[in-house]
Amino acid sequence: MKPRVYLIIFFLLIPVQASLFELISLAGIKPDLGLALVYIIGLLTGPAEAALAGLGIGLLQDIGSASVLGFSGISRGLVGLFAGLLGQRVLNISSPSNSLFLAAFCLLEGIVVTIFMQMLYGSVPIFSLIAGRVLPQAVYTGLLGLLLLQLMNNREFIVSLTRRALQKEF
Amino acid sequence: MPGFTAKHRKTIFILLLFILLFWLITLQVKKGRFSFMERPVLAVSGFFERIILWPFKTAVSVSTKYVLLVGTEQENRKLAEENERLRLETGIMSELLLENERLRDLLNFKRQQPPSSVMVQVIGRDSSAFSTTVTIDKGSASGIDKGMAVITPAGVVGRVLAVLPGTSKVMLLTDPGSTLAVRVQRNREEGLLEGKLKTCALKYVSFYADIQEGDLLVTSGLDGIYPKGLAVASVIKVAKHEASAFQTVYAEPAVRFSRLEEVLVLLK
Numbered sequence: 001m002k003p004r005v006y007l008i009i010f011f012l013l014i015p016v017q018a019s020l021f022e023l024i025s026l027a028g029i030k031p032d033l034g035l036a037l038v039y040i041i042g043l044l045t046g047p048a049e050a051a052l053a054g055l056g057i058g059l060l061q062d063i064g065s066a067s068v069l070g071f072s073g074i075s076r077g078l079v080g081l082f083a084g085l086l087g088q089r090v091l092n093i094s095s096p097s098n099s100l101f102l103a104a105f106c107l108l109e110g111i112v113v114t115i116f117m118q119m120l121y122g123s124v125p126i127f128s129l130i131a132g133r134v135l136p137q138a139v140y141t142g143l144l145g146l147l148l149l150q151l152m153n154n155r156e157f158i159v160s161l162t163r164r165a166l167q168k169e170f
Numbered sequence: 171m172p173g174f175t176a177k178h179r180k181t182i183f184i185l186l187l188f189i190l191l192f193w194l195i196t197l198q199v200k201k202g203r204f205s206f207m208e209r210p211v212l213a214v215s216g217f218f219e220r221i222i223l224w225p226f227k228t229a230v231s232v233s234t235k236y237v238l239l240v241g242t243e244q245e246n247r248k249l250a251e252e253n254e255r256l257r258l259e260t261g262i263m264s265e266l267l268l269e270n271e272r273l274r275d276l277l278n279f280k281r282q283q284p285p286s287s288v289m290v291q292v293i294g295r296d297s298s299a300f301s302t303t304v305t306i307d308k309g310s311a312s313g314i315d316k317g318m319a320v321i322t323p324a325g326v327v328g329r330v331l332a333v334l335p336g337t338s339k340v341m342l343l344t345d346p347g348s349t350l351a352v353r354v355q356r357n358r359e360e361g362l363l364e365g366k367l368k369t370c371a372l373k374y375v376s377f378y379a380d381i382q383e384g385d386l387l388v389t390s391g392l393d394g395i396y397p398k399g400l401a402v403a404s405v406i407k408v409a410k411h412e413a414s415a416f417q418t419v420y421a422e423p424a425v426r427f428s429r430l431e432e433v434l435v436l437l438k
Binding site for chain 1: 181184187188192194195198199203204207208211212214215216217218219221222223226293294295296300302303331332339341346364366368369371418427428
């Protein structure tokens with residue numbers, strides 16, 4: 001992606017997620033924009049760049065949410081890596097199955113975080129958290145990802161976002 | 171070997187970053203989470219959150235003030251009736267307050283002044299499914315300081331985590347890093363309430379203490395952050411293990427965090 005895209009993400013990701021997405025939250029559940037962006041970056045750029053972008057976005061979200069620094073960095077780095085591999089070998093950005101893959105990544109990340117929290121703090125209501133928060137958020141994020149990818153499904157737009165080295169692929 | 175390193179330079183770099191983050195996490199597990207980057211990120215995000223929310227708040231304000239006036243007269247009448255009833259109740263309460271003060275004086279109790287407070291608006295909430303922090307629209311310029319208690323009429327919300335002149339971050343009661351001293355309103359049993367993401371857990375309660383589902387937990391005032399007697403949470407489950415000297419009590423916060431809009435910060 002072009003540096004200006006990362007700059008926009010750096011300045012606007014947390015405010016948009018925290019305030020604008022609050023307006024579309026359903027029963028306190030809102031889609032995870034950061035994860036959806038990492039997934040899309042993975043599809044558009046490849047595993048290495050997406051892993052780095054995931055690390056950065058995750059770290060930014062860790063700081064923004066005052067949680068354990070580094071955990072989202074690692075999980076989102078891995079999501080970027082796998083999304084990049086998927087984009088290289090299996091999927092293209094117009095495929096509707098992206099929604100399912102994104103929801104699956106979100107669910108998996110949520111489950112891992114819940115287990116980590118249980119190990120760290122104990123007495124965490126694992127099943128209630130997964131059923132009541134992680135799963136609905138995964139579904140919502142999958143739908144958001146699908147919507148974003150459909151909006152982006154335009155060659156000129158994608159070319160305007162990506163660096164010259166990657167533009168020939170689109 | 172140098173050929174291998176040059177070929178896989180990018181992969182090695184990413185791997186090293188992952189290892190660095192693992193090390194950071196283990197460090198925080200031992201020493202508590204790092205907060206050195208919170209203030210700059212809060213400054214940037216708080217600034218943009220205000221800008222992003224401004225058109226929506228303006229639109230909502232215009233629609234509620236001028237457009238949606240249907241049924242206002244009926245609501246007005248209802249509110250006037252309620253006002254009359256509340257005035258009557260306030261009169262009775264004032265009498266009781268005076269009586270209470272006289273009795274306190276007699277018993278030589280220290281008179282508790284109600285803490286001054288500042289009303290703030292919630293302008294942001296973090297993104298994760300385990301959201302445990304919110305951003306509010308006032309900061310040190312309004313007298314807010316780190317560690318101050320945040321409440322609503324329904325009960326305790328949490329405490330201020332980081333402060334900038336015009337914005338602050340509030341750690342909710344359900345955050346795993348949050349602890350506060352509470353007591354059971356019914357029988358005055360004391361304990362320490364810890365955040366467990368969705369619920370809270372009351373720790374260090376004697377195995378033999380009589381705690382039941384539905385009991386209301388209120389602040390004990392022993393932690394020096396929250397004034398005594400504020401509603402905190404209701405007991406939803408009591409777990410007793412024969413091997414332990416304590417019982418674990420699970421409680422649901424009195425405040426619905428997903429619906430937070432305005433809160434009060436208690437100034438010291």
